[in-house]
Each structure stands twice: as structure tokens, then as C-alpha cells.
Amino acid sequence: MKPRSISVVVVGALGVLLGFFGAAFLNLAGLDLRQEGLGRGSAWEEGESEYLVVLGSGLLVLWLISVGGVFLLARSGRPDRKVHVLGTWVIVLSALLVTGLVVASVAIIPRLYDWQAY
Amino acid sequence: MADPWVQAAQDWYNVTYSARPGFETLIVDGVSGWATMYALTRALQYELGISSLSDSFGAGTLAALTSFGTITASNPNTSAGPSNIVKIAQAGLYCKGYNADGGDLKGRWATATQLAVTSLRGDLGLGTTSSDLTPKLFKFLLTMDAARLLPGGDSVVRDGQRSMNARHQARRDYFFVPADGYFLRDTHRALLFALQYELGMADGVANGNFGPGTKSGLQTQANLSTGSSDTTKHFVRLFHLALRVNGYATTFTGTFTSTTATHTNSFQSFVGLPPTGTADLQTWASLLVSTGDPDRPGTGADCVTTLTAEKLATLRNAGYVYFGRYLTNVPDYSLDKCIKHGELERIFASGGRVFPLFQTGGASISHFTPRRGAEVGEEAANAAWGYGLPNNTIIYFSVDFDALPYQVTDAVIPYFQGIQQRLQRTGRTYRVGVYGPRDVCRQLLEAGLAVSSFVSDMSTGYAGNLGKPLPASWAFDQIRTLTVGSGTGAIEIDKNVVSGRYAGINQISPTIRTTADPRIPAVKLDAFEAEWFRACLEHEDSIVQPAVMVGNRPNVKSRVSTHDQYITELATTLGVPKALIMTPLIWEGMVINPGDAGADALVAAYYAAKELGQTPPPGSRSDSSTGVCQAKAETAIRANNWGVSQGIVTSRSYDAAVWQDMWDMWRLIKNDEESAILMGALTMMMEASGAGGASRSQLRQMTPSQVMAMCVGYNNSWFDGGTPAQESMVYGRNRMQLYYTIKRWHQSF
Known part of the structure; x- marks a missing residue:
């Protein structure tokens, strides 16, 4: 595999990892997408939820940058169809995975903050 | 399947009424249903000149129809034109499956219509000599009740329904019951009316309730035994019907035979009455209402009150032997x-x-979810273990509402499956019992999810009790609330009849160590870690937490191992179980996440500015949960000062109003793990004395509810006043499970 292809895969994988943690922190922050809109469950610590939202959002921005990085890597330098195709696949996969994780973390995974006292 | 006659009736209704105010368009599907019945009821009200239309065929509609008169060949006079009231009756007959006029709605009292009414009257037991549609019969027509035996219906019950219809149709408050062979609420009420009419009660006196007049009448007029037979009164027939619906193979006949006596004897034995084989008041009562005669003696009592020596003496002297007592309080105490x-x-x-x-x-x-069931099973098991209840003890779990059969299937059964999952967690084999209405108990017993039932028979109006026999394995039958004794010995109880199928327990096997807990043997560290990890994992606030914070588990394991000697010595010095100290250490360590680091950074920025004599930056904070036990400086100061005041620790006192003290304490619990553990322990001890009221000498033997209250307080102090937030109560309940996991393991070390 060519060095450029390896870079594309590594940056893409790193981006997915950042996206995974970004989505996870949004879940830990208690973000919850419901029919009535985006809500937030209570957290034990004042300010903790806000901090996690900032952290999660920051990681998702880094993920977006990584996607841009993959695009640039795949398109820069001498035109290479194989690298272009690989880059396209990495971007599509990364987008699907991270978008899916974000949706799952705020809309699908049950938020256990919804306690039932009785 | 669509019925063209019903479809024609629905079409006619839509054409005639749907455009009028107060009417809605009916879906034309050819299926008889309540929507069609309500629509026809409104149409009838309209035709009778009632301005306020309603789905209900109530007293007003009946009065107006009575004024209009019985529908016959001459009323209404249809010689000049068709009558919509007759059309409504014909529509009702089609919906009931009778051929009112070959599918037409001509509005005339045709021969076919008369034959249909005659047929309906015959099915209801009213004879076949008349074709009059009386107001009460019209009312029956506009219901979904069936006049013919339905699949699964009992022909003997139908005989009883038809007989009661025939015999009491003229009574003011008696309305026709279906002749479908099913013994449901209406037929049950009709049976009570019928009995009251046989006792000679006048209209307006007979009310369908099993009250003092009915009891008195039964006591004097309805004592039956072998050889008794009906002449002018139908007591034997009604007694046979009552036996039948309680599961005995009687027929609707008027002679009390030896077979009747045998069945009566069996019934009496089953429900805990003296087996005399004769029909007396108590037997009638047990057949007709779920409480039976609530004044009959019982040897069981369940109560929410502590059985002090005086109250216990009161109950024992009154003959009570079996006592139903609760394992836990609700979290808010x-x-x-x-x-x-x-x-x-x-x-x-x-x-x-x-x-x-x-x-x-x-x-x-809403309580009945599989997840809550699992939690309840675990809570109950831990509480039972905490009290030292022996193997095979049956714990009765409540279904304290009138659960309909589909609700039992959809929610209550999955909830009990959840209970079964975790009830054996403690290593003791506890068994599941159910407290609830008869039919709920029966369903759970049949599903194999409970082995015994405690029947909530005081709820006589519940559909789950009304007309339902006692479940086969009933152990306790709750029949009356009463106060026994006086003065300090007075106590309110629910009286229970006891079948003897389960005798409860009369001893415990104490499990709680009253001496100091030992250190964790090195060879058991891993197994212990697996258990406390599970206790944390099953009560995570977010299932993402353990996936993201993968470092928490090894960090906590390391702390447990590193500090075990310190914790053991501390627990011995403080006179507390190690579980009290380790519960916050383990749990709080397992839920640390980057948000905590962020909050700590804001606090550090706050005090950095303070030390420089500057105004703290915007967004900075004076306190956060920090350190290995995630305690706030303010909480730690309160616990420390409490410990000093109690003579438990010899430390300096801190003042939470002085920022230097807050900063000192915050740094202490953030940076020194042993100090953090000590402050966590003092906080738990202080909170145990809060709502739970545990004295220091009780800390090694706290009741499960005291443990729960202590854990609630760790999250939201009882000393802050008010009821802790709901999430704090759940926090306490969940940490209680971790506490007992740690406790049980230390029993085994």
C-alpha cells in the first residue's frame, strides 16, 4: 500500500476514534433528542454536563477536520484513482459511523438518567 | 367480517344524522361495535327530543323512552310514514344478529321485526309470546352484550342469567344482563339484586351491594341444607349459580342435593370456613364478595406499623399469629x-x-417494567439477606392496582420475570409470592412466576376480584382494615384469613457480622472485583460510561487493594462495616469522567485568583465534587466537623464560610486519598444518623432502609432539609445494592 493510502486510512481511523468519543461525551452529558426537541438530563455535578457538551462538540469538530484531512490527502499531489476511491470510501464510512454514533448516543441509547423512583 | 345488514344500518345513520350538530360520521365497516352503539344511542336521544346528546343510555334516555312507550305494532303509529325510532330499533337488532326485516330499515313494525324481537326475548329468557320492545329491552339492544351463548361461555351461567332476566324484569332497578354464559361485572351485580329481591327488598332498597340488610336477610331466610328446595323463593338456584361461578360443577336447579352439600363442603374448606356443607351467611358472603364476611376471624395481620412489645401483645392476645411486615421503606422515608x-x-x-x-x-x-422488576428483585433479596431471612422464604411482591388481563400479560409478567432474575443474587434461595387481586395472582401462578398468593380481597370492586374465584394456592386473604387494642397497644392492621398453605417464618439466620470486618484475602481480590464491578455496571447512569472510561475499573481496583489495610483499620476504629467506607470509594471512582476534571479546573482557577487577591474569573466555582470519593469540600467540612463534635476524629474544625478553609479541605480531599476516604466515611456515618436514625452502635447492623437512607444522604444530605431529589433517592437505592455486595463478600472473607 502506498504511503498516501496509509495516511488516508490512519487519519480516517483517528477521526472515527475522535468521533466515537465525541458522541460518547454527548451521551454522558445527558443530551437527549426527543420529539419535542433536544433536552438534557440532570447531571450529578453542576457544570459537568455543560463541560461534557463542549468537550464532545470539540471532538466532533476535530472529527470533521479529520474528514477534511482525508479529502485533502486523497486529492492532493499526483492524481491517483485508487487513492481517490479509497479516500471517498473512508469519508463515507467515517460519516456513516460517526453520524450513526451521534444519533445513537443522543436518540437511541436509553438514557438511564430517566430514573424511576417507585 | 363485514355484515351487510350492519353496513346498511351504518349507512342509514350517516345519511340521516351525521350532518346534524352533535353527531359524527360513523365508519361504515359492517362491524358491530361500541361506536355504532353510541351512534344509535345518540340518534335515539335525538328522536326522543333530548337536546344534550351523550353516548350513554342513562336515566334520562330511559325516562324519555318510557314516556314514549313500549314499541309495538301500534306504537309509534307508522301508518302515515316510517318512524326513525323503529329504524333505530331495527338497526340495533341487525347489530345483535337478528333479522329485523331482511336488511331493510323501513321504519315500520313489520312481521319480520316482530319475530326478531320475539327471538331476542326468547334468548334473554323472557319467553316467546310477545314481540314488545320495552324501554329496558331497547336499552339492552344498544349495548354490545350478547343474548346468545358465546364461545367459552357456560350454559349453566346462561341459565342463571336468563332466569334472573325473566324473574326480575319488572323490578325498577333491574336491567337485563347478557345471556352469554359469562359471569362478569353486570351479571355479578344482577345476582346480588336477584338475591335482594328474593329476600323481599323493595325497589329503592335493593341496591346490588352486599350490605347489612342483605346479610341480615340471608342470615334469617337463606340457610340451606340438603333437602332444601325452591318454592316461591329461588335461593337454591342462586346458591347453585354462585357455586358454579366459583368453579364447582353445579346445575341451575332448585333442589339442594347431597352433591350440592359436597360442593359446599369443598368450597368452605378451600376458603377457610368451617366445612358444614350447608349454606349459611359466611358461605353466601364468601361466594358473593371477595372479602366474604369481613367480620369472620382471621389469624393473619399485615401492617405498616412497627410491632412494639405492647402492640404485639395486643395482636397475640387477639389471636393473631401471622404477621405481614415490609422489608424496606420507600426511598424518601x-x-x-x-x-x-x-x-x-x-x-x-x-x-x-x-x-x-x-x-x-x-x-x-407505570411501575411494571422488566428493568424495575429486576431492581426490585435485587432490592428485596438484599433486604431479606440483611435481615437474615432463611432459605425458601416467600417474599410477597405487590401488584396494588386493578390490573386488567392484558396489562398482566404485557407489563406485570415481564416485571415478575425481572424479579426472578435477581432474587437469588445473595446466594439464598428466596421464593416469589404475589400480593394482588385474585385474577392477577392466578395469572402469575399459572405463568410459574409466583408460588404463593396474598390476595387483596378488600378491593371488592376490582375487576380482578369481582366474580373471580380465589387462586388455588392462596396463602393469605386480606379482608378488613381494623384497629385492635387501645392506648399504646392500639394498632391498625389489615386482617388476613390464613389458608395454612404457607406459614411464614419463625426464625432467622443472622448473617450480619457484628465484629470488625477482615482484610480482603489476596486470592479473592479478583472475584470480589468482578462482583462489585457488576453491581456498578448494572446501575450505571449511562451505558456509555464504562465503554468510554475504561481506566476507571483498574483505577478503583488498585485503590481498593492499596487502601484495604487503611480501610480495614479505619472501619475497626469507627465501628462500621467496611461496606460503608468502600461504597462511595468504589462507586464514585467508577463514574469519574472528563467532566469532573473540567469542574475541578474551574475550582482551581477560582482559588488561584483568591490567593492572588483577585476577583475569580467568570465561570469559576468555589466547590466541586473531587477526589476518590467525589465529595464536595462543603460536604467534607460538615462531615469533619460532625466527626469532631461526636468525638470520632480529632481534627481541627473548618468553616465553610471561610474561603481558605474551603480551599484547604478541597485540596485535602482531592490530593490525599486516605483523607478523602475518611471524609467519605464520616459523611456516610453522619447521613446514617439522618432519616434512617441509625445510632453509632447500630452501624454494623443497619436495617436495609437505614443503609438506603445513608446512601441517599451521601448524594443529597438529609441535613439540607426537605425531601431529597428523586435522582438522589434512586442513587441511594442503587448504592444500597453495591453496599450489600461488598458486605456479603466481607462475610465470606
Whole structure:
């Protein structure tokens, strides 16, 4: 595999990892997408939820940058169809995975903050 | 399947009425249903000149129809034109499956219509000599009740329904019951009316309730035995019907035979009455209402009140032997109903026995989820273990509402499956009992999810009790609330009849160590770690937490190992179980996440500015939960000062109002793990003395509810006033499970 292809895969994988943690922190922050809109469950610590939202959002921005990085890597330098195709696949996969994780973390995974006292 | 006659009736209704105010368009599907019945009822009201239309065929509609008169060949006079009232009657007949006029709605009292009414009257038991459609019969026509035996219906019950219809149709408050062979609410009420009419009660006196007049009448007029037979009164027939619906193979005949006596004997034995084989008041009562005669003696009592020596003596002297007592309070301690220190021993010493109850919810359907069931099973098991209840003890879990059969299937059964999952967690084999209405108990017993039932028979109007026999394996039958005794010995109880199928317990196997806990043997560290990890994992706030914070588990394991000697010595010095100290250490360590680091950074920025004499930056904060036990400096200061005031620790006192003290304490618990552990322990001890009221000498033997209250307080102090937030109560309940996991393991070390 060519060095450029390896870079594309590594940056893409790193981006997915950042996206995974970004989505996870949004879940830990208690973000919850419901029919009535985006809500937030209570957290034990004042300010903790806000901090996690900032952290999660920051990681998702880094993920977006990584996607841009993959695009640039795949398109820069001498035109290479194989690298272009690989880059396209990495971007599509990364987008699907991270978008899916974000949706799952705020809309699908049950938020256990919804306690039932009785 | 669509019926063209019904479809024609629905079409006619839409054409005639749907455009009028107060009417809605009916879906034309050819299926008889309540929507069609309501629509026809409104149409009838309209035709009778009633301005306020309603789906209900109530007293006003009946009065107006009575004024209009019975529908016959001459009323209404249809010679000038068709009558919509007749058309409504014809539509009703089609919906009931009778051929009112070959599918037409001509509005005339045609021969076919008359034959249809005659047929309906015959099916209801009213004879076949008339074709008159009386107001009461019209009312029946506009219901979904069936006049013919339905699949699964009982022909003997149908005989009884038809007989009652025939015999009491002229009585003011008697309305026709279906002749479908099913013994449901309406037929049950009709049976009580019929009995009251046989007793000679006048209209307006007979009310369908099993009250003092009915009891008195039965006592004087309805004592039956072998050889009794109906002449002018139909007591034997009604008694046969009552036996039949309680599951005995009687027929609707008027002679009390030896077979009747045998069935009566069996029934009496089953429900805990003296087996005389004769029909007396108590037998009638047990056949007709779920409580039976609530004044009959019972030897069981369940109560929310602590059985003090005086109250226990009152009950024992009154003949009570079996006592239903609760394993836990609800988390907010709003009702202090749990078993107290020494109470079990006191009951056993008096010769009494105990059947444990568990209820922290269950009064509405929302409680019944599989997840809550699993939690409840675990809570009950831990509480039972904490009290030292022996193997095979049956714990009765509550279904304290009128659960309909589909609700039992959809929610209550999955909830009990959840209970079964975790009830054996402690290593003791506890069994599941159910407290609830008869039909709920029956369904759970049949599903194999409960082995015994405690029947909530005082709810006589519940569909789950009305007309339903006692479940086969009933152990306790709750029949009356009453106050026994006087003065300090007075106590309110629910009286229970006891079948003897389960006798409760009369001893415990104490499990809680009263001496100091030992260190964790090195060879058991891993197994112990696996258990406390599970206790944390099953009660995570977010399932993402353990996936993201993968470092928490090894960090906590390391702390447990590193500090075990310190914790052991501290627990010995403080006179507390190690579980009290380790519960916050383990749990709080497992839920640390980057948000905590962020909050700590804001605090550091706050005090950095303070030390420089500057204004703290915007967004900075004076306190955060920090350190290995995630405690706030303010909480730690309060616990420290409490410990100093109690003579437990010899430290300096801190003042939370002085920022230097707050900063000192915050740094202490953030940077020094042993100090953080000590402050966590002091906080738990202080909170145990809060709502739970545990004295220092009780800390090694706290009741489960005291443990729960202590854990609630760690999250939201009882000393802050008010009721802790709901999430704090759940925090406490969940940490209680971790506490007992740690406790059980230390029993085995």
C-alpha cells in the first residue's frame, strides 16, 4: 500500500476514534433528542454536563477536520484513482459511523438518567 | 367480517344524522361495535327530543323512552310514514344478529321485526309470546352484550342469567344482563339484586351491594341444607349459580342435593370456613364478595406499623399469629414501614410468624417494567439477606392496582420475570409470592412466576376480584382494615384469613457480622472485583460510561487493594462495616469522567485568583465534587466537623464560610486519598444518623432502609432539609445494592 493510502486510512481511523468519543461525551452529558426537541438530563455535578457538551462538540469538530484531512490527502499531489476511491470510501464510512454514533448516543441509547423512583 | 345488514344500518345513520350538530360520521365497516352503539344511542336521544346528546343510555334516555312507550305494532303509529325510532330499533337488532326485516330499515313494525324481537326475548329468557320492545329491552339492544351463548361461555351461567332476566324484569332497578354464559361485572351485580329481591327488598332498597340488610336477610331466610328446595323463593338456584361461578360443577336447579352439600363442603374448606356443607351467611358472603364476611376471624395481620412489645401483645392476645411486615421503606422515608431492629426476634419469641412483604411502588401500571422488576428483585433479596431471612422464604411482591388481563400479560409478567432474575443474587434461595387481586395472582401462578398468593380481597370492586374465584394456592386473604387494642397497644392492621398453605417464618439466620470486618484475602481480590464491578455496571447512569472510561475499573481496583489495610483499620476504629467506607470509594471512582476534571479546573482557577487577591474569573466555582470519593469540600467540612463534635476524629474544625478553609479541605480531599476516604466515611456515618436514625452502635447492623437512607444522604444530605431529589433517592437505592455486595463478600472473607 502506498504511503498516501496509509495516511488516508490512519487519519480516517483517528477521526472515527475522535468521533466515537465525541458522541460518547454527548451521551454522558445527558443530551437527549426527543420529539419535542433536544433536552438534557440532570447531571450529578453542576457544570459537568455543560463541560461534557463542549468537550464532545470539540471532538466532533476535530472529527470533521479529520474528514477534511482525508479529502485533502486523497486529492492532493499526483492524481491517483485508487487513492481517490479509497479516500471517498473512508469519508463515507467515517460519516456513516460517526453520524450513526451521534444519533445513537443522543436518540437511541436509553438514557438511564430517566430514573424511576417507585 | 363485514355484515351487510350492519353496513346498511351504518349507512342509514350517516345519511340521516351525521350532518346534524352533535353527531359524527360513523365508519361504515359492517362491524358491530361500541361506536355504532353510541351512534344509535345518540340518534335515539335525538328522536326522543333530548337536546344534550351523550353516548350513554342513562336515566334520562330511559325516562324519555318510557314516556314514549313500549314499541309495538301500534306504537309509534307508522301508518302515515316510517318512524326513525323503529329504524333505530331495527338497526340495533341487525347489530345483535337478528333479522329485523331482511336488511331493510323501513321504519315500520313489520312481521319480520316482530319475530326478531320475539327471538331476542326468547334468548334473554323472557319467553316467546310477545314481540314488545320495552324501554329496558331497547336499552339492552344498544349495548354490545350478547343474548346468545358465546364461545367459552357456560350454559349453566346462561341459565342463571336468563332466569334472573325473566324473574326480575319488572323490578325498577333491574336491567337485563347478557345471556352469554359469562359471569362478569353486570351479571355479578344482577345476582346480588336477584338475591335482594328474593329476600323481599323493595325497589329503592335493593341496591346490588352486599350490605347489612342483605346479610341480615340471608342470615334469617337463606340457610340451606340438603333437602332444601325452591318454592316461591329461588335461593337454591342462586346458591347453585354462585357455586358454579366459583368453579364447582353445579346445575341451575332448585333442589339442594347431597352433591350440592359436597360442593359446599369443598368450597368452605378451600376458603377457610368451617366445612358444614350447608349454606349459611359466611358461605353466601364468601361466594358473593371477595372479602366474604369481613367480620369472620382471621389469624393473619399485615401492617405498616412497627410491632412494639405492647402492640404485639395486643395482636397475640387477639389471636393473631401471622404477621405481614415490609422489608424496606420507600426511598424518601415518607412511610416508615420497614421491620425494625429486634422486631423479628420479638415476634418469634411471642410465638408469632412473619411473612415478608415488599412494596416500593406498584400502585399503577407505570411501575411494571422488566428493568424495575429486576431492581426490585435485587432490592428485596438484599433486604431479606440483611435481615437474615432463611432459605425458601416467600417474599410477597405487590401488584396494588386493578390490573386488567392484558396489562398482566404485557407489563406485570415481564416485571415478575425481572424479579426472578435477581432474587437469588445473595446466594439464598428466596421464593416469589404475589400480593394482588385474585385474577392477577392466578395469572402469575399459572405463568410459574409466583408460588404463593396474598390476595387483596378488600378491593371488592376490582375487576380482578369481582366474580373471580380465589387462586388455588392462596396463602393469605386480606379482608378488613381494623384497629385492635387501645392506648399504646392500639394498632391498625389489615386482617388476613390464613389458608395454612404457607406459614411464614419463625426464625432467622443472622448473617450480619457484628465484629470488625477482615482484610480482603489476596486470592479473592479478583472475584470480589468482578462482583462489585457488576453491581456498578448494572446501575450505571449511562451505558456509555464504562465503554468510554475504561481506566476507571483498574483505577478503583488498585485503590481498593492499596487502601484495604487503611480501610480495614479505619472501619475497626469507627465501628462500621467496611461496606460503608468502600461504597462511595468504589462507586464514585467508577463514574469519574472528563467532566469532573473540567469542574475541578474551574475550582482551581477560582482559588488561584483568591490567593492572588483577585476577583475569580467568570465561570469559576468555589466547590466541586473531587477526589476518590467525589465529595464536595462543603460536604467534607460538615462531615469533619460532625466527626469532631461526636468525638470520632480529632481534627481541627473548618468553616465553610471561610474561603481558605474551603480551599484547604478541597485540596485535602482531592490530593490525599486516605483523607478523602475518611471524609467519605464520616459523611456516610453522619447521613446514617439522618432519616434512617441509625445510632453509632447500630452501624454494623443497619436495617436495609437505614443503609438506603445513608446512601441517599451521601448524594443529597438529609441535613439540607426537605425531601431529597428523586435522582438522589434512586442513587441511594442503587448504592444500597453495591453496599450489600461488598458486605456479603466481607462475610465470606
